[in-house]
Amino acid sequence: MDVLPMLESLRIADTTENRCTALDDILKVFTDPKQAEFTDGFANNLNEKGFLDDLLTLAKEKDHVTKVAQVLAEVAKTESLREPCVEKGFVPIFLNVLEKDTSIENMTQACRALGNMCFDNDVGRGVVDENNGISILLNLLQSLLSNTNDGADKLRTIACGFLLNVTNSNELLQEKALELNALDLLGKYLQHYQQDGGLCNMVLVTITSLTDSELCKEKLKTSTLCSSLVDFLCTKNGEDHYESILDILIVICEWDEIKDVLAHTDLCKHLIKMAQVNLVDNSEYSEDNQQKVKMASDLLILLLTGEGSMETLFKDGKGEIFTESLKWLDSKEEHLQLSGALAVGNFARSDEHCRFLVEQGVVKRLLHLLKPIFGETKCTLEHASLSALRNLAIPASNKASLIKEGVIDAVLVLVDSEMLAVIFKMLGVLRMLVDGQEEAALRLGEDREFVTRLIEWCACEEHPGVKGESTRLMAWLVKNSRTEEVMRNIIRAEGIPHLVAMATSEHVVMQNESLVALTLMCSTVLADAALPLKEADLSDTILQLLKDDQTLPEIKCNTLSLTKAICTAESVVM
Numbered sequence: 001m002d003v004l005p006m007l008e009s010l011r012i013a014d015t016t017e018n019r020c021t022a023l024d025d026i027l028k029v030f031t032d033p034k035q036a037e038f039t040d041g042f043a044n045n046l047n048e049k050g051f052l053d054d055l056l057t058l059a060k061e062k063d064h065v066t067k068v069a070q071v072l073a074e075v076a077k078t079e080s081l082r083e084p085c086v087e088k089g090f091v092p093i094f095l096n097v098l099e100k101d102t103s104i105e106n107m108t109q110a111c112r113a114l115g116n117m118c119f120d121n122d123v124g125r126g127v128v129d130e131n132n133g134i135s136i137l138l139n140l141l142q143s144l145l146s147n148t149n150d151g152a153d154k155l156r157t158i159a160c161g162f163l164l165n166v167t168n169s170n171e172l173l174q175e176k177a178l179e180l181n182a183l184d185l186l187g188k189y190l191q192h193y194q195q196d197g198g199l200c201n202m203v204l205v206t207i208t209s210l211t212d213s214e215l216c217k218e219k220l221k222t223s224t225l226c227s228s229l230v231d232f233l234c235t236k237n238g239e240d241h242y243e244s245i246l247d248i249l250i251v252i253c254e255w256d257e258i259k260d261v262l263a264h265t266d267l268c269k270h271l272i273k274m275a276q277v278n279l280v281d282n283s284e285y286s287e288d289n290q291q292k293v294k295m296a297s298d299l300l301i302l303l304l305t306g307e308g309s310m311e312t313l314f315k316d317g318k319g320e321i322f323t324e325s326l327k328w329l330d331s332k333e334e335h336l337q338l339s340g341a342l343a344v345g346n347f348a349r350s351d352e353h354c355r356f357l358v359e360q361g362v363v364k365r366l367l368h369l370l371k372p373i374f375g376e377t378k379c380t381l382e383h384a385s386l387s388a389l390r391n392l393a394i395p396a397s398n399k400a401s402l403i404k405e406g407v408i409d410a411v412l413v414l415v416d417s418e419m420l421a422v423i424f425k426m427l428g429v430l431r432m433l434v435d436g437q438e439e440a441a442l443r444l445g446e447d448r449e450f451v452t453r454l455i456e457w458c459a460c461e462e463h464p465g466v467k468g469e470s471t472r473l474m475a476w477l478v479k480n481s482r483t484e485e486v487m488r489n490i491i492r493a494e495g496i497p498h499l500v501a502m503a504t505s506e507h508v509v510m511q512n513e514s515l516v517a518l519t520l521m522c523s524t525v526l527a528d529a530a531l532p533l534k535e536a537d538l539s540d541t542i543l544q545l546l547k548d549d550q551t552l553p554e555i556k557c558n559t560l561s562l563t564k565a566i567c568t569a570e571s572v573v574m
Contacts, residue, residue: 002387008295009480012027014525015063016063019058019064019067020064020067023058023067023068023070023071023278024067026046026071027067027071027074028072029257030042030043030071030074030075031074031075034395040078042082043074043075043077043078043081044078044080044081046075049057049148051075052075052081052084052085052088053088054117055068055088055090056089056090059090059093060093060095061070064111065093065094065097065106065110065441066103066105066106067109068107069094069097069106069110069112069113070112070113072085072090072113072116072117073109073113073115073116076113076116076117076119076452076453078118079120079177081354081433082116082117082118082119082120082121082123082124083085083119083121083123083124084149085124086117086121086123086124086127087123087145090113090117090383091114091117091124091127091128091131092112092127092131092135094110094113095110095114095128095131095132095136095268096135097110097113098110098111098136098137098140098334099136099139099140104147104149104150104151104152104155105151105156107140107159108154108155108158110152111140111155111158111159111161111162111371112158114128114133114162114166115158115161115162115164115166115438116165118162118163118165118166119165120168122170124166125166125167125170125173127168128173129172129173129176131471132178133166134166134167134173134177134180135180135446137159137166138163138177138180138185139165140159140181141156141159141160141163141185141189142185142381144159145188145189145192145362146155148198151513152235153193153196153199153545156189156193156196157196157198157199160186160189160199160202160203160206161202161206163177163182164202164205164206164209167206167209167210168209169209169212171212171213171214174209174210174212174213174215174216175213175215175281177210177530178210178213178216178219179215179574181223182210183207183210183216183219183220183223183225184223184225185222185226186203186206186207186210186228187191187223187224187225187227187229188228189203189562190204190228190229190231190232191231191232194201194232194235194237194238195237197237197240197241200232200237200241201241201244204241204245204248205244205245207225207248208244208247208248208251210569211248213249213503215253216252217255217257217258220252220255220257220258220261221258221261226252226258226261226262226265227250227265229245229248230262230265230266230267230270231266232245233245233246233267233270234266234270242274242292242295243291243295246295246296246299247374247453249262249267249299250295250298250299250302251559253299253302253303253306256306256307256308256309259302259303259305259306259308259309260306260308260310260312261308262303263303263306263308263309263312263313263509264312267299267303268303268321269320271296271297271299271300272296272300272320272321272324274292274293274296275292275296275297275300275324275336276295278290278292278296282301289466290335293333293335293336294335297328297335297336297339298339299341300321300325300343301339301342301346302442303321303342304321304342304343304346304347305346307349310346310347310349311523314347317356317360321343322343322347325339325343325344326340326344326360326362327340328340328343328470329341329344329362329365329366329368329369333402334381337369338381338384339382340365341366341369341384341385341387341388342387342388343385343452344357344366344392345364345384345387348391348392349391350405351394351395351397353391354391354394354395354398355395355397355398356394357392358398358401358402362388362392363389363392363401363402363405364405364502366385366388366389366392367385367405367406367407367410369381369382369385370382370410370411370413370414371383373408377403379419379421381418382414382417382419382422382425383421383422383425384423386411386414386425386426386428386429389407389411389423389429390428390429390432392504393407393429393432393433394432394434396435397442399432399433399435399436399437400437402433403439403440405423405432407429408430408433408440408443408444411429411430412426412450414426415450415453420460420462420465421463423457423463423466424463424465424466424469427457427466427469427470427473428469430444430473431469431472431473431476434473434476434477434480435476435480436480437480438480438481438482439480440480441476441479441480441486442479442481442483442486444473445477445483445485445486446482446485446489448489448492448493448554449492451474451477451486451489451490451495452493452500453469453476454470454473454474454493454495455490455493455494455495455498457469457470458470458471458474458495458498459498468505468507468510470539471498471499471501471502471510471514472502472510472513473496474490474495474499474517475499475502475513475514475516475517476513476517477490477515478490478517478520478521479513479520482520482524484524484525487520487521487524487528487529488525488528490521491521491525491528491529491532494532496521496529496532496533496536497532497535497536499514499517499521500514500518500533500536500537500538500541501536502514503515503518503541503545503559504541504544505546508552508554508555511555511558512554512555512558515555515559515561515562516558517560518533518538518562519558519561519562519565521567522562522565523565523569524567525565526565526569542559542562542563545559546559546560
């Protein structure tokens with residue numbers, strides 16, 4: 001497209017009206033949908049012919065600044081021209097409009113031009129910063145909060161878009177905006193303009209961008225934004241933006257301090273309601289319903305991962321999310337079952353809570369989730385249920401109850417699972433249940449088929465957790481049963497080498513467990529264990545532990561106890 005005639009018309013124009021007409025002709029090319037595929041080339045041609053210099057001259061005249069900004073907003077949509085626009089010196093001119101002009105139209109076009117120049121352009125952002133642009137922009141946004149003039153609604157959205165473009169992925173400018181209380185200001189926009197969907201969407205996208213900054217965590221603790229987001233979510237208009245709002249809340253819930261803040265709002269109450277309203281049992285429901293249920297329940301579980309927020313939401317066993325999560329265990333919706341199991345696992349982080357949960361009959365509900373079912377989240381559901389059962393099995397007062405409820409038989413059904421993550425959690429449940437429970441230890445240790453499988457897992461290199469948990473369970477079977485049959489089953493299944501290797505683990509607790517188990521075996525069945533111990537180089541391991549200056553005193557003490565057990569037993573060649 002030949003740009004020379006247009007430029008010539010602009011350059012020879014001798015009145016304001018003629019210049020505006022010439023600029024309008026150029027603007028029509030940019031805004032004509034039929035010319036959309038040619039506008040980048042058109043813009044570059046204009047630049048090559050000195051068009052930006054012409055615009056700069058006109059921009060310095062008050063009568064033309066608005067039209068120039070309008071044209072420049074289109075020019076800056078071409079990526080290659082953003083830096084040239086900035087370098088020519090337009091940024092200070094348009095910031096001056098935002099700071100001193102009172103015309104809505106002037107400020108709107110200036111914001112458009114600045115926002116487009118700063119899009120994915122750190123050079124433009126830097127010049128905005130050098131000219132105090134963040135402060136000027138936030139002052140403008142503050143003044144627009146109560147502005148009811150024609151065009152103010154459009155300017156609010158465009159100004160918010162400028163804030164997004166100038167701060168996006170730029171931590172320095174994000175922090176400047178945060179220091180100037182951008183979060184509270186954006187929260188007020190959500191409160192005042194809930195019916196303006198476009199503005200609210202822009203505000204939420206801008207908030208999302210600002211959460212990239214580390215400073216955001218500190219500011220959120222004292223900001224009103226969390227409450228504003230929750231309040232907006234609870235409104236009818238907020239429902240249209242639920243996904244954006246929940247995405248923001250999920251991101252900021254990475255910080256425990258923010259979980260505590262949100263736990264004291266009405267967020268959980270609304271999330272529970274959202275899950276209830278969008279879930280229709282015994283019937284098909286839309287993907288949108290499923291998404292709402294999933295996001296609501298995921299956020300609830302995330303809130304429970306914080307220590308303080310979990311206690312707040314537990315509320316001595318009377319919290320709404322606590323009672324609701326127990327109901328989820330009985331739901332026919334698999335994701336809610338999963339969320340219920342995860343919730344129980346998070347609540348079961350103290351002995352007091354664990355005892356209360358068992359009294360509430362939660363064990364039977366969790367065991368029901370381990371029964372054969374079909375669905376994509378089967379493995380995840382088993383994993384979550386086993387995690388909860390493991391936590392519930394930690395308090396000494398709960399172990400007998402769980403065993404009586406049939407937990408051992410229920411989890412052993414999963415022995416043949418191909419999912420190592422599930423096996424890992426299953427082993428953890430069993431290890432907790434045999435602690436101080438002789439009958440449980442005998443039950444597992446006398447089951448030669450299980451012991452053989454257990455020792456196969458001890459060699460599981462692809463999952464260190466399975467390898468470590470199975471070796472520890474083997475040691476605990478020895479310690480808690482203290483019977484020859486269990487020990488001989490372990491020897492026959494070739495478990496000795498794994499116990500010896502465990503003695504040099506990097507974890508002190510595992511070293512101790514190994515040494516205790518080996519000492520008991522040497523004191524009880526040394527004749528059977530002698531050859532496997534020799535083949536496993538136990539003597540070398542003992543020397544290594546005793547000679548190493550880094551070996552802790554308690555480990556050396558247990559190593560000496562093992563040595564004594566060997567020496568005081570019947571004479572056996574090692």
